[in-house]
Amino acid sequence: MHTMARRRAGSKALIKDINKILVLSTIREQGPVSRTELAQLTGLNASTISKICDDLHKRDMLFDVGAGQSSGGRRPIQMLFNNNLGYIIVVKIEDARIRLALANLKPSIMDDYSIPFQRGGSYPETIGLIKTEIQKLRAKLDAENKELMGVGVALSGIVHHNQGKLMGSTFLGWAEEDIAGDLAEVAGAPVYVDNDINCYALAQHWLGSGKGESNMLCLTIGQGIGGGLVLENKLYRGNAGGAGEIGHMICEQGGRRCYCGQEGCLEGYCSYPALRKDIQQELGLSLTMEEIAQKAQSGHTGICQLLEQAGKRLGSTLISLCMCIAPELIIIGGEGITKLPSYMDGVNKQFGENWFSRSGMSPIPVLFDEPGNRFFLLGTALLVVDRLFGAPLFEEDNPLLRESLSSTI
Numbered sequence: 001m002h003t004m005a006r007r008r009a010g011s012k013a014l015i016k017d018i019n020k021i022l023v024l025s026t027i028r029e030q031g032p033v034s035r036t037e038l039a040q041l042t043g044l045n046a047s048t049i050s051k052i053c054d055d056l057h058k059r060d061m062l063f064d065v066g067a068g069q070s071s072g073g074r075r076p077i078q079m080l081f082n083n084n085l086g087y088i089i090v091v092k093i094e095d096a097r098i099r100l101a102l103a104n105l106k107p108s109i110m111d112d113y114s115i116p117f118q119r120g121g122s123y124p125e126t127i128g129l130i131k132t133e134i135q136k137l138r139a140k141l142d143a144e145n146k147e148l149m150g151v152g153v154a155l156s157g158i159v160h161h162n163q164g165k166l167m168g169s170t171f172l173g174w175a176e177e178d179i180a181g182d183l184a185e186v187a188g189a190p191v192y193v194d195n196d197i198n199c200y201a202l203a204q205h206w207l208g209s210g211k212g213e214s215n216m217l218c219l220t221i222g223q224g225i226g227g228g229l230v231l232e233n234k235l236y237r238g239n240a241g242g243a244g245e246i247g248h249m250i251c252e253q254g255g256r257r258c259y260c261g262q263e264g265c266l267e268g269y270c271s272y273p274a275l276r277k278d279i280q281q282e283l284g285l286s287l288t289m290e291e292i293a294q295k296a297q298s299g300h301t302g303i304c305q306l307l308e309q310a311g312k313r314l315g316s317t318l319i320s321l322c323m324c325i326a327p328e329l330i331i332i333g334g335e336g337i338t339k340l341p342s343y344m345d346g347v348n349k350q351f352g353e354n355w356f357s358r359s360g361m362s363p364i365p366v367l368f369d370e371p372g373n374r375f376f377l378l379g380t381a382l383l384v385v386d387r388l389f390g391a392p393l394f395e396e397d398n399p400l401l402r403e404s405l406s407s408t409i
């Protein structure tokens with residue numbers, strides 16, 4: 001949302017809404033479930049469950065599926081959440097294109113296309129392009145009598161999620177832009193904006209390898225190094241969205257000057273541009289990342305050593321981060337990361353030396369993942385899903401809690 005919503009005061013209506021969201025999210029996450037199972041899972045009594053489920057049924061928010069397991073007698077009916085109750089428009093701004101998609105509440109990505117865009121383009125021009133596409137997608141949903149429940153926008157930079165504002169993006173060259181505010185009118189539904197790596201972390205947490213892990217650290221390695229933190233089952237954004245800027249953690253005092261103004265940032269040693277530069281300077285080879293991967297896989301000693309050195313540096317930073325947040329899992333994603341075995345070896349060698357693996361605590365697994373772009377789109381849709389199913393503690397319009405939906409599917 002582009003403005004901070006007011007907190008709701010305690011009232012009967014608030015309790016009713018909290019229970020309704022609790023039931024809905026339990027069915028959504030754990031369905032199919034019977035009413036008896038629902039009572040056990042939520043701790044609500046049978047008559048409250050009955051009242052809520054009857055109401056949700058009437059509004060087509062749930063549907064019944066085949067009979068479940070029974071210990072004898074009549075088999076209980078199980079319920080599933082209607083993921084097609086509403087839809088989400090997904091927008092992801094990249095360096096050479098803007099990706100757009102529709103998603104349902106599962107979320108599943110349905111239409112996925114991109115329009116050309118060039119990094120360095122002005123903000124007003126870009127937002128104009130996005131507005132046109134949102135209008136088209138809204139018209140499509142309207143024509144099919146489908147309700148738009150929110151718009152998710154992902155981009156590189158520091159994003160103040162609660163205000164829907166981009167604080168700054170060195171990558172895109174924009175600063176202090178009210179993205180949610182600028183898109184509010186054309187969207188006609190809440191607009192949620194976040195950093196793209198945060199969206200990636202959200203997707204890993206809900207749908208990927210991090211499912212079921214309460215504390216998780218996600219990194220992406222590529223042009224830069226980004227990070228997303230899930231702490232106690234919530235995406236941790238920090239002050240004004242500044243959390244997770246792992247690429248600008250200092251790994252060398254008085255080291256290489258970074259474009260951010262600091263010296264010795266991790267990104268200056270471990271990102272792909274840094275690797276290419278090192279290989280050129282140390283070995284006199286001017287190579288693309290694909291060529292580096294090929295040479296590393298065929299055992300080029302010089303390249304393997306440089307990759308391992310960079311991996312070790314990253315491994316040391318991971319140890320420091322683990323000392324601070326003690327995650328259950330680390331996921332390192334990035335285009336082509338799994339094609340750089342020496343880099344991964346370096347990370348594993350260094351990280352294997354961490355205190356956690358020597359103490360009585362269980363070792364922290366490090367997964368290398370090729371996320372694919374779809375994961376970023378799913379994460380962007382989850383920005384909206386996360387808000388719809390979050391505790392209704394603020395005065396904001398949640399279509400799931402409205403007395404009647406404009407359409408039912």
Ligand SMILES: [Zn+2]
Pocket residue numbers: 247248258259260261262265267
């Ligand atoms: Zn930096």
